[in-house]
Amino acid sequence: MIQFENVTKVYKGENEVVALSDVDLTIKDGEIFGIIGLSGAGKSTLVRCINLLETPDKGRVSVNGVDMLSLTSRRLREERKKIGMIFQHFNLLSSRTVEDNIAFPLELSKVPKKVRKEKVAELLELVGLTDKARAYPSQLSGGQKQRVGIARALANDQEILLCDEATSALDPQTTRSILDLLKKINKERGITIVIITHEMNVIKEICDKVAVIEDGRIIESGVVEEVLLNPTTDTAKTFLKGVIKTEVPPEVAARLKLSNGGELIQITFLGGETGEPIINEMVSKFDVLVNILYGNIDQVQDITFGMLVLKLTGPEQKLAKAFLEDKGLKVKVISDV
Template sequence: MITMHQLSKIFRTPDQDIAAVDTLDLSINEGEIFGIIGYSGAGKSTLVRLLNMLEQPTAGQVTVGDKNMSELKGRELRKARQEISMIFQHFNLLWSRTVKDNIAFPLEIAGMSKQEKDSRVNELIDLVGLTGRGDAYPSQLSGGQKQRVGIARALANNPKVLLCDEATSALDPKTTDAILELLTDINKKLGLTIVLITHEMHVIRKICHRVAVMEEGRIVEQGNVLEVFRYPQEDMTKEFVKQITEPEETMDAVYELIDDENGPVVKLRFVGEDAEQPVMTELVRHCGVGVNILQGKLSKTQHGSYGTLFVQLQGDDEHLKEALRFLEEHRVKAEVLQHD
């Protein structure tokens, strides 16, 4: 659906040339939710603007569907952009217009008749969960409702691709989850390809099928979200995965509990179906060890579950060795933690 080949964007200044996007290759499949994650300055926002040619590439090409966006000009480019919509961190609504009028704006530009326009606007209001709020102004809406208006407006012309540039960064966690659920629902109902730019691994974990990690203008790692969670290769990826699996406050609390006299503290990782099996019950039953559960978390991804559990194992050396072998045989990755 979307292909980037040797894509580069260099910003030239009097002092230096800055490669915001550096000879990047990436493919995104039709109908998938693809996440691009990176810290500020990684080049994410520049990349997403290259997809709809709001930024012209210095080199390389972008193909969306069967169109080479890099070669389009004028009317052809404007027509191609109608199939690529975008939502933003700060909503970009027209504050003097009602919800209905905000959503209708791209339909007015497209020259749609009033009857068709009104029907389409009402359909979109229902789709994004704003029934009854059509006559409200943006100042009368919550942050989540404003983003729902932004999503409805982006869908007005039946695009094939939806670009989301930090679309949940200005929202609280509960509202973020509600918007992510809405995007998932839209993806399933409309078969829409969604490209989601973020610096939050929670957003990736919640709805994305695949993810690419971006650093200094390059893609340093990519893959199925669950596999990236399971086997992060790059240091940058490991940092992002820890946002979900090993929050700093969790690790501080766990390290305070390390006490060799009471048995080793072990970090266990469960992936996919293994995360939902009664492995710990079987461990106690078969290996004769005591298990003191210290901390645990189970996260859902689009491709399965990912669980992290911190336990203290109690027993003699032979039983402890047997327990670690048992965990390995049951595809549970076990790491005995030590004080730094």
């Protein structure tokens, strides 16, 4: 478990910057925890305070019950070894081959050569780069470089992996494959993963929990689906634009309003229920006609959510609408959008 209690970090100098302000945060073992925020919000500072690459000015940082700020430098080095880190620009050693890059932390830990070789072979297999063992970083694609970064970050059997914008330099498809690899590592090895990103899609793809950071403060946090569907702050809402479409685009709304008669409603649903069985039930129960005019269905990990615009006509349209609300769907009349 990683725990921050009232952590404050101020960069001193000509212009003092409060990079973290009173941050409380709990990341449980085995979680994939996302931290999202705009440039300069304090994301890298926050993650660097986990392994004390930055020292907080105030507050407490504990990792697996160890109070990190109380350690001697020797003990801190030991604790740091349990925490791997990967970066946007990979930070590989260009004069070393892939296998020697991965072996590097093992050499530093004085692991015997034979064990090193076995370990490197296992890690190459884990990240799918066995055939590139002898290649140099310059001969690899961005995605392959990040795979080397991941293998190197896990060489000492780390329990925690910190990812600072690890996919920001990659195209969407490669990003996806790296995220899949991180997910696999999390599942198979039970490694806790902290992901820093400014892309909501990364959060949506693999994170269990998310914290939104702004000006050094955590302004929102929780289970991903909840934050995605009920953002309470403007910053969170801004990140969500385009990720989950729960609004009817204005041009579509204008077109829909031209259709005469009946009542236009928008329903939003979440979870195991898709709208379909409920709509079927409504049609069979009430004297009402339903036209589906617009819709968007999406998936956040295993959870389906979506939005449909329906036109209800018929003598029992009011009852039908009440029925949908009774079923727990969010119903909004949009005749006036």
